[in-house]
Amino acid sequence: MTDPMNRTLSIILFCLMPIAAYCAEGKKLAITIDDLPVASATPVSVDEKREITEKILSALRDRDAQAVGFVNEDKLLEDGGIDANVALLEAWLDDGMELGNHTFGHVGMHETELSAMKAAVLKGEPISRWLSERADRPYRYFRHPFTQTGDSIEEQFAFESFLAAHGYTVAPFTIEHTDYLFSCIYDHLAAGEDPGMDRTALVAEYMQHLGDAIDAFETMSDDLFGRPIPQIWLIHANRINAATLSDSLELFKSRGYEFVTLKEALEDPAYATMAGPSKRYGPSWLLRWARSMRIRPSVFGQPDPSETVMNAFRNSCQ
Numbered sequence: 494m495t496d497p498m499n500r501t502l503s504i505i506l507f508c509l510m511p512i513a514a515y516c517a518e519g520k521k522l523a524i525t526i527d528d529l530p531v532a533s534a535t536p537v538s539v540d541e542k543r544e545i546t547e548k549i550l551s552a553l554r555d556r557d558a559q560a561v562g563f564v565n566e567d568k569l570l571e572d573g574g575i576d577a578n579v580a581l582l583e584a585w586l587d588d589g590m591e592l593g594n595h596t597f598g599h600v601g602m603h604e605t606e607l608s609a610m611k612a613a614v615l616k617g618e619p620i621s622r623w624l625s626e627r628a629d630r631p632y633r634y635f636r637h638p639f640t641q642t643g644d645s646i647e648e649q650f651a652f653e654s655f656l657a658a659h660g661y662t663v664a665p666f667t668i669e670h671t672d673y674l675f676s677c678i679y680d681h682l683a684a685g686e687d688p689g690m691d692r693t694a695l696v697a698e699y700m701q702h703l704g705d706a707i708d709a710f711e712t713m714s715d716d717l718f719g720r721p722i723p724q725i726w727l728i729h730a731n732r733i734n735a736a737t738l739s740d741s742l743e744l745f746k747s748r749g750y751e752f753v754t755l756k757e758a759l760e761d762p763a764y765a766t767m768a769g770p771s772k773r774y775g776p777s778w779l780l781r782w783a784r785s786m787r788i789r790p791s792v793f794g795q796p797d798p799s800e801t802v803m804n805a806f807r808n809s810c811q
């Protein structure tokens with residue numbers, strides 16, 4: 494029997510199993526990438542930013558996957574000059590991606606007055622909006638820094654009304670895998686430091702952790718909605734994802750995911766579920782929904798990274 498036939502047979506058998514809902518509905522993933530142009534815990538040159546951007550875009554291109562990249566426009570003023578940093582955003586648009594607003598200054602709602610949040614939104618949009626319009630791409634999504642959506646329902650609603658009045662749709666997320674933590678260790682390794690583990694071991698742990706996270710958030714989707722809702726993955730534009738995005742996308746593919754736009758994911762009725770204010774911590778929307786639906790999910794997010802990773806994080810990042 495040839496390999497393709499084997500695969501077809503496996504898929505048929507898989508779909509006859511009790512988890513048939515997965516096959517009937519299909520698993521979908523929207524990809525969102527924060528902190529553009531590039532996030533790094535250590536200094537990063539313009540040339541390296543270009544390399545990171547190109548690797549991320551090439552991984553997306555190879556999989557025909559679209560992503561929304563959320564920009565902190567204050568970063569356009571960093572070393573290298575505004576032209577070089579703006580060119581990185583243009584590369585995203587040239588590859589058919591969308592840009593979104595992540596505020597000027599990456600300010601979180603927990604520690605920022607509402608008036609200052611609104612100012613950071615308006616100050617964070619002019620270049621991305623203009624570039625998007627010039628490239629004939631929509632400019633329509635807002636991602637809260639630290640995914641903090643407010644300390645009270647009143648504050649959340651006031652800010653979301655402001656966002657809506659300025660044409661923004663809030664971009665929630667359902668899957669994350671503490672990529673900022675692994676990324677910080679990776680950045681220090683790239684800077685020649687010794688956090689106590691090498692790059693190969695770190696990447697292996699990172700991929701394992703992504704698998705654990707997908708397991709957990711799929712279980713939560715089933716617990717809450719009895720089906721696999723389209724998931725929204727949050728990662729950052731950083732070195733470790735430049736190195737691993739291709740493998741990460743392959744992992745999703747091997748688990749049966751089809752890549753969809755954020756717009757398509759948000760059309761699923763699950764996303765109309767009320768998610769209350771996050772306060773300080775900004776967990777997956779699946780956890781926020783569990784709270785408002787008064788459902789106790791059988792898992793609460795992915796397991797913590799291993800002790801080796803946490804030690805390396807303490808050694809280099811704290």
Ligand SMILES: [Zn+2]
Binds near residue numbers: 527528595599638639
């Ligand atoms: Zn961010």
